[in-house]
Amino acid sequence: MILTAELIYALTGVGLFGMGLRGALLRRSLLGRILAINICGAGVFLLLVAISYTGPGVAPDALPHALVLTGIVVAVSATALALALGRRLRETARE
Amino acid sequence: MGIQLWLMLDLVLSGLALGLGWAAVSSRDSQRSVVFFIAFGLLLAIIWARLNAPDLALAEAAIGAGLSGVLLLSALRDEPAAAAAGDMIRGPKALLVTLLSLALTALFAWVLLQTLDVADKVRMADQIAAQLPNSGVTNPVTAVLLNFRAYDTLLELAVLLAAVLGIQALGPARPPYRAAGPLLGGLIRWLVPLLILTAGYLLWAGAHAPGGAFQAGALLAAAAVMLRLGGDPDAGLPRPRVQRLLLVAGIAGFLLVGIVTTAIYQSFLNYPDGWSGGLILLIETAATLAIATTLALACIGGRPAGWEPAESGAVPTRQRESK
Numbered sequence: 001m002i003l004t005a006e007l008i009y010a011l012t013g014v015g016l017f018g019m020g021l022r023g024a025l026l027r028r029s030l031l032g033r034i035l036a037i038n039i040c041g042a043g044v045f046l047l048l049v050a051i052s053y054t055g056p057g058v059a060p061d062a063l064p065h066a067l068v069l070t071g072i073v074v075a076v077s078a079t080a081l082a083l084a085l086g087r088r089l090r091e092t093a094r095e
Numbered sequence: 096m097g098i099q100l101w102l103m104l105d106l107v108l109s110g111l112a113l114g115l116g117w118a119a120v121s122s123r124d125s126q127r128s129v130v131f132f133i134a135f136g137l138l139l140a141i142i143w144a145r146l147n148a149p150d151l152a153l154a155e156a157a158i159g160a161g162l163s164g165v166l167l168l169s170a171l172r173d174e175p176a177a178a179a180a181g182d183m184i185r186g187p188k189a190l191l192v193t194l195l196s197l198a199l200t201a202l203f204a205w206v207l208l209q210t211l212d213v214a215d216k217v218r219m220a221d222q223i224a225a226q227l228p229n230s231g232v233t234n235p236v237t238a239v240l241l242n243f244r245a246y247d248t249l250l251e252l253a254v255l256l257a258a259v260l261g262i263q264a265l266g267p268a269r270p271p272y273r274a275a276g277p278l279l280g281g282l283i284r285w286l287v288p289l290l291i292l293t294a295g296y297l298l299w300a301g302a303h304a305p306g307g308a309f310q311a312g313a314l315l316a317a318a319a320v321m322l323r324l325g326g327d328p329d330a331g332l333p334r335p336r337v338q339r340l341l342l343v344a345g346i347a348g349f350l351l352v353g354i355v356t357t358a359i360y361q362s363f364l365n366y367p368d369g370w371s372g373g374l375i376l377l378i379e380t381a382a383t384l385a386i387a388t389t390l391a392l393a394c395i396g397g398r399p400a401g402w403e404p405a406e407s408g409a410v411p412t413r414q415r416e417s418k
Contacts, residue, residue: 020120031167
């Protein structure tokens with residue numbers, strides 16, 4: 001097995017996914033969980049981009065890049081929605 | 096020798112990503128977690144640049160590090176401080192979750208090692224490269240987003256709209272910030288025009304270079320967030336009626352083009368020859384405005400002032416009476 005950039009980043013992505021999953025299950029606060037799920041998602045993005053990398057000077061596969069680009073935007077709006085839900089939940093609990 | 100140096104860089108970057116990710120997930124203090132997460136987003140932007148994905152680097156720098164950071168920091172403001180300590184569940188349950196997560200990660204890593212070399216090296220990249228001259232643009236990522244897989248992007252804009260409508264439905268906006276002091280105010284007066292200019296450039300450049308609707312929209316939203324942090328309660332957004340129009344502009348642009356192409360060529364979003372470039376720019380312009388408004392309203396975190404119609408109380412009452 002040769003150590004390539006592709007492999008290094010793909011394994012990093014897998015590691016981040018596992019880390020985020022553990023955090024999402026073990027954190028108590030909503031903010032911590034949302035943050036952990038974002039790390040989880042970042043791991044998936046990294047895996048996708050790493051396997052589309054084809055070496056220096058070669059044009060990489062654009063399809064995963066397009067997927068990840070939409071993914072980044074969807075992730076931030078989902079995060080905003082989750083945070084708004086959390087805020088509403090706290091306000092409802094206070095009433 | 097050169098390859099050895101690249102590998103060193105790769106190992107350092109992945110080590111840092113894992114370290115920052117771990118710090119963000121397992122830090123005891125929520126505030127510290129958020130700061131680590133913002134640093135993680137910036138590092139990710141560098142990694143995208145390293146992996147020949149400049150489109151992603153631009154979007155990540157603006158969204159992953161910028162807008163997410165603003166969102167999480169403002170959420171931190173109304174998070175009770177008591178939650179900061181003892182945020183992690185401990186004990187045998189935690190051990191079990193850790194072991195299971197480790198097992199799953201190891202399984203994924205094993206699958207990856209087994210399949211990475213076997214995977215067919217002839218990927219979609221060749222097909223995209225072959226069809227690129229027909230797409231109307233020369234940036235392959237824009238070609239995939241706005242031409243080959245335009246359907247996906249249309250539905251993604253619908254997802255964004257659904258998310259922002261959900262946020263609007265949950266309550267009024269967060270209270271506005273204090274008016275900025277002379278230093279921040281001066282900085283904002285310089286930065287906002289530059290951000291708008293850069294967004295316009297990215298939108299135009301997206302056809303042939305890294306950039307496009309998502310990056311441009313994110314930068315415009317960043318300008319709006321800057322204005323809000325400087326004390327403008329409306330974040331520089333236009334009147335609520337115009338905001339609504341802007342929110343649906345992306346989907347409307349897409350559907351308009353789709354319906355016209357369906358009427359003439361009997362195929363949805365299949366651009367006629369020679370028109371692709373212009374149509375893509377039209378859709379991207381509308382999508383930029385929609386994405387910018389969506390992200391700005393998401394950062395405000397609720398209905399801005401004046402969003403409700405004046406007679407909002409009357410409708411539910413009438414419904415109740417009719418039952």
